[in-house]
Each structure stands twice: as structure tokens, then as C-alpha cells.
């Protein structure tokens with residue numbers, strides 16, 4: 237028989253990784269940033285930058301596009317494309333490289349992407365997205381997920397959104413990450429398309445209510461862990477982009493509050509030290525130290541002397557090229573200040 241004490245004892249919450257994820261971001265969410273985020277959350281689902289299926293298929297440097305280190309898992313490979321044959325091949329690569337899942341980009345509004353007929357413009361063609369998803373699932377044998385907008389241009393109603401999601405789910409998509417903004421494919425650039433169309437969480441909530449069995453994650457404008465906790469009252473997952481990139485340490489309690497892990501105190505100096513083995517490997521492969529340091533800068537903010545530290549760190553990292561001591565020294569200086 238259970239007594240009261242046993243009932244009140246905290247239990248570990250088992251939550252799938254997608255409850256909190258770090259968004260795909262071109263030029264930001266590369267392997268180095270993901271290793272940095274992994275020092276902060278052991279549980280979050282991390283996305284790659286978008287890899288274009290066509291480029292992947294024709295490249296003889298696939299390793300550059302696909303390699304990651306085991307510490308980055310769980311990890312989702314995001315692919316951009318509209319050709320089921322190429323997406324089938326991308327799926328095979330995802331499996332061979334050891335990704336946990338594969339995601340189709342149906343949210344990017346850039347002109348380049350639009351002229352390739354993929355990204356957000358595919359929202360106008362749910363049947364094509366369904367064919368893409370089927371091909372990715374067959375090629376990869378992995379969970380296939382789709383990241384999309386609430387609408388594009390004048391195709392922007394609850395009815396169309398629901399039809400899109402249902403059609404794509406029937407083709408085997410396991411989850412949907414909804415960036416809660418529409419995209420204007422004419423007249424706005426990608427940056428404007430992340431700020432000007434208003435966030436409409438209510439539209440995504442309506443979608444979830446009308447398709448309760450589908451796994452729907454919310455993305456867009458989630459700036460703090462509290463925002464995510466609130467989002468999880470309605471949605472199955474919370475995806476964070478810019479606020480994770482610009483303020484990585486803001487998320488240091490995420491494993492505790494979302495995944496029920498033991499509290500950990502994570503200091504900037506520890507994150508930097510945690511990056512040293514990865515950096516050494518990168519340098520051994522002829523990489524530059526700046527490739528890692530450019531992400532590290534964001535770790536120090538909101539404390540006295542932060543600006544100075546960042547300026548000095550940038551200067552040292554840009555001139556050091558291959559000197560790993562830069563990171564050791566930076567960590568030591570922060571540690572002296574208790575950071």
C-alpha cells in the first residue's frame with residue numbers, strides 16, 4: 237500500500253526530447269553550437285541547419301554537411317527540398333549518419349528557396365509535401381517531422397492549415413513544428429518574415445484542438461523557460477530559436493523544469509571547458525578556433541564586465557587561429573569572477 241509520503245515523493249518525469257527543442261538556424265545551429273547547447277541541456281532535441289537535398293545528393297563532401305558528434309544526440313537533420321527521389325536519398329543519408337529523426341523544411345520564405353520550389357511555398361501543395369514525407373520515411377526508416385508556418389500569402393486560414401496538416405500526417409509525418417506566423421513570400425525577406433507577420437498562437441492552439449491526436453509543437457517568440465512551460469500547457473513541444481542562440485545560459489534549468497532532472501548549476505566557465513575536447517578535435521581536422529568561439533561569445537551577458545570580456549575574447553579568438561589556450565584562459569578568467 238502507498239503511504240502519503242510515497243505519493244508526494246518527486247518522481248522523474250519521462251518526457252520525449254521534443255518537449256524542448258533548439259531550432260534549425262542557418263549559420264547558427266552548426267555542430268559547434270549544438271555541442272555548446274549540449275553542455276547546457278542534455279535532453280533537448282537539437283536541430284541541424286537546413287541542408288538542401290539537391291546539394292547533399294550532388295556533393296562529394298557529404299561529411300561536411302552531415303557530420304556530427306555523438307554528444308549532440310538526440311539530433312534531427314533538417315532537409316530542404318521538394319523532389320521525393322532526392323528526399324528518399326537524403327533519408328538514407330540521415331539513417332547512415334545516425335540521426336535520430338529527419339525534418340522537412342516547409343517554413344523558409346527566402347527567394348532562393350522559393351525559386352527552388354521548396355520551403356514555405358510548399359504549403360500551397362500538401363500532396364507534394366505528403367509525397368516528400370513518404371519518401372523520407374521510406375528512405376530513412378526514421379521519424380519524419382515537418383516544420384511549417386500557419387499560412388502563406390493568401391493561403392492563410394484555419395481550414396487550409398488543418399487540411400495541410402491532416403494530409404501530411406496521413407503520409408506518415410509524426411510531428412509538426414508550427415512557426416506561429418504566416419509568411420509573405422513576396423515583399424518580405426526572411427528576417428522580416430520572422431518579425432513582421434504577427435505571432436498567432438491562438439491559431440496553432442485551434443489546430444491542436446481540432447487535431448488532438450497529432451503531435452503539434454509551437455515555435456516563434458518563445459523567449460524564456462517560463463514561455464515554454466506555458467506553451468506546454470497547450471502544445472506537445474516548444475521550439476526555441478533566436479533566444480537559445482543569443483542567450484544560451486538562459487536555458488540552464490530546462491532539463492530540471494521540463495524533463496524533471498536533478499537541478500544543476502551550469503556556469504559559463506564550465507560550458508567553455510566542456511567545449512575544449514570538441515575544439516581540439518576540430519583543430520586536429522584543420523578547423524579554425526573562431527568557428528567555435530563565435531558561438532561562445534553569447535555565453536557571457538548581463539553581468540558586470542560582460543562587454544569588456546566579450547570584446548577581449550573576440551579579439552583574442554580572431555587572432556589566435558589555432559591556439560586552444562584561448563578557451564582555457566577565457567574559462568579561468570570567468571571562474572575568477574565566479575561565472
Ligand SMILES: Cc1cc2nc3c(=O)[nH]c(=O)nc-3n(C[C@H](O)[C@H](O)[C@H](O)COP(=O)(O)O)c2cc1C
Nearest residue numbers: 259260261262285286341415456457458476477478
Ligand atoms: C539566423 C536564422 C536562421 C534560420 N534558419 C532556419 C533554417 O535553416 N530552417 C528553418 O526551418 N528555420 C530557420 N530559421 C527559423 C527558426 O528556426 C525559427 O522558426 C524562427 O527563428 C522563429 O523562432 P524564434 O522566435 O524562437 O527564433 C532561422 C532563423 C534564424 C534567426
